[in-house]
Amino acid sequence: MRTWESYTLADLPxxxxxxxxxxxxxxxxxxxxxxxxxGKTTLSKELLLQLGVGQNVQSPTFSLVNEYQTKTGEIIYHFDLYRLKNIQEALAIGIEEYLDSGNYCLIEWPEQAEELWDFPHVNVEIEAINEVQRKLTLSC
Known part of the structure; x- marks a missing residue:
């Protein structure tokens, strides 16, 4: 487990x-x-940039998933499951194929499909301390 106790937007890179x-x-x-x-989407966007995505990164709120290619050709998937009503909707977009791809899958709002996460994954917990500071905790 790793924790960043207090960081701001300026610290994000x-x-x-x-x-x-x-x-x-x-x-x-x-x-x-x-x-x-x-700050889930803000952190996700910065991670995509740090992983080598050169194109404009958009939130997948309406598309549910965006696909990005890094400068080295690696594919990364960015999900926003907030709008899902049930797990069937996640399965309908083929989420299991994305998860089994071996590529990075950055998933916001995983609570919407909690039954899917019965395999090794990383939990990224973000907590707003105040208007500008965040706490970040990673666990596997």
């Missing part, structure tokens, strides 16, 4: 880089948990 380094060899499915507005 360093935090994301340290997070990636500390998760070398860890599972590639990362579940982002936290209240609305805690």
């Amino acid at each position: 360093v935090v994301a880089k340290e997070m990636i380094e500390s998760l070398q060899g860890a599972p590639r499915v990362w579940l982002f948990r936290g209240q609305m507005g805690a």
Whole structure:
């Protein structure tokens, strides 16, 4: 487990880089948990940039999943499951194929499909301390 006790938006590039380094060899499915507005999407976007995605990163709120390619050709999937009503909707978009791909899967709002996470993954807990500071905890 690794924790960043207090970071701000200005610290985010360093935090994301340290997070990636500390998760070398860890599972590639990362579940982002936290209240609305805690910074899940902001952290996800910075992680995508740090992982080498060169294109404009958008929130997958309406598409449920966005696919990105890094400068080295690796594919990364970014999910936002907030709008799902049940696990059947996750299965309908083929989420199991994405999860089994071996590629990074950054998943916001995993609570919407909790039954799926019965395999090794990384939990990324984000907590808003105040308007500008966040606490980040990683666990596998």
